[in-house]
Amino acid sequence: MPKIDNFLDKPELIELYRKMVLIRKFEEKCAQMYSRGNISGFTHLYIGEEAVAVGTISALFDKDYVVSAYRDHGHSLAKGSASKEVMAELFGKGTGICRGLGGSMHLFDQKNRFMGGYAIVGGGIPIAVGIGMSINYKDEDLVCVCFFGDGAVNEGAFHEGMNMAKLWNLPVLFVCENNYYGMGTSVHRASSVEKIYKRACSYDIPSMAVNGMDVIEVRKNVSNAVKKIRRGGGPYFIEMQTYRYKAHSMADPDRYRTPEEEAIWKDRDPIERYARRLITEGIIDTYELSEINDNIDNEINEAVEFSQKSPEPSKDMLYKYVYAE
Numbered sequence: 001m002p003k004i005d006n007f008l009d010k011p012e013l014i015e016l017y018r019k020m021v022l023i024r025k026f027e028e029k030c031a032q033m034y035s036r037g038n039i040s041g042f043t044h045l046y047i048g049e050e051a052v053a054v055g056t057i058s059a060l061f062d063k064d065y066v067v068s069a070y071r072d073h074g075h076s077l078a079k080g081s082a083s084k085e086v087m088a089e090l091f092g093k094g095t096g097i098c099r100g101l102g103g104s105m106h107l108f109d110q111k112n113r114f115m116g117g118y119a120i121v122g123g124g125i126p127i128a129v130g131i132g133m134s135i136n137y138k139d140e141d142l143v144c145v146c147f148f149g150d151g152a153v154n155e156g157a158f159h160e161g162m163n164m165a166k167l168w169n170l171p172v173l174f175v176c177e178n179n180y181y182g183m184g185t186s187v188h189r190a191s192s193v194e195k196i197y198k199r200a201c202s203y204d205i206p207s208m209a210v211n212g213m214d215v216i217e218v219r220k221n222v223s224n225a226v227k228k229i230r231r232g233g234g235p236y237f238i239e240m241q242t243y244r245y246k247a248h249s250m251a252d253p254d255r256y257r258t259p260e261e262e263a264i265w266k267d268r269d270p271i272e273r274y275a276r277r278l279i280t281e282g283i284i285d286t287y288e289l290s291e292i293n294d295n296i297d298n299e300i301n302e303a304v305e306f307s308q309k310s311p312e313p314s315k316d317m318l319y320k321y322v323y324a325e
């Protein structure tokens, strides 16, 4: 059976492709639905970064935990959330994954152990550390992966979290998605240390940088890191070098990047490159690829239809899940 680098078999290789396309098409549809007024509030798209979520999460057990930030649709989908429930959440409908009460930045899917998106930069990090602590306390063979951006490494929560994770030898994989910008501020204007993976040295946490545009590279390196963590090796830090093709959020005019820079990154497109590789290495043919794409188009259209038809959250939900009487 064909494999890439003797590493994954055909169904696994194809699943990596399918999941990346699912995220890309889901996000493209979100942009459309947002501009039509079906989705409101803040929405941050993950287009361009798909290989990071898919490569990382595919290396985990279903029972492992994932914590995200506010650019969270891709992580939730990669962890197994149903696309129609995520879309309905963005529409603010009662059938959404958080019954329409969370929205784009606060997805949560306990059954798939997706432990939330968080709008506060770095806010997910202490939560992931807490999950790591509970894993050790219960003596489980699990890992918690925490995704955050390059902007988060300048937050106090990052430093407190990294310190405690190392001190208590917690099974946490810190995945910094370095897309080179925190809103409109580039990394070199925000971080005294340009190589972000070096930040982990302060806490004696092993770390590395990985090409986040290559799903196989991501998958391999995360697998290795997770193996070490499961053996009791303590936390690990990976800087995934990637790029978001779209603006910071749907509300950002995106005037801080040059077309030349964008073109360089789009040339490294994780999906196109991987599709070419699958074909060149004889894993799949163009017919199979277009079949996968068509199936995903159908899935996304069904997700939109489901969301449109779904009811608003009922009025009796108004005071549920709030602290005030």
Ligand SMILES: Cc1ncc(C[n+]2csc(CCOP(=O)(O)OP(=O)(O)O)c2C)c(N)n1
Pocket: 071, 119, 120, 121, 122, 148, 149, 150, 151, 152, 177, 179, 181, 182, 183, 248
């Ligand atoms: C504590 C805090 N400070 C500021 C903000 C406003 N803010 C929202 S997103 C963002 C940029 C973060 O960039 P990064 O961590 O690189 O993630 P990316 O958006 O690139 O995925 C900022 C400053 C916030 N949400 N929380």
Ligand SMILES: [Mg+2]
Pocket: 149, 150, 151, 177, 178, 179, 180, 181, 182, 183
């Ligand atoms: Mg960033």
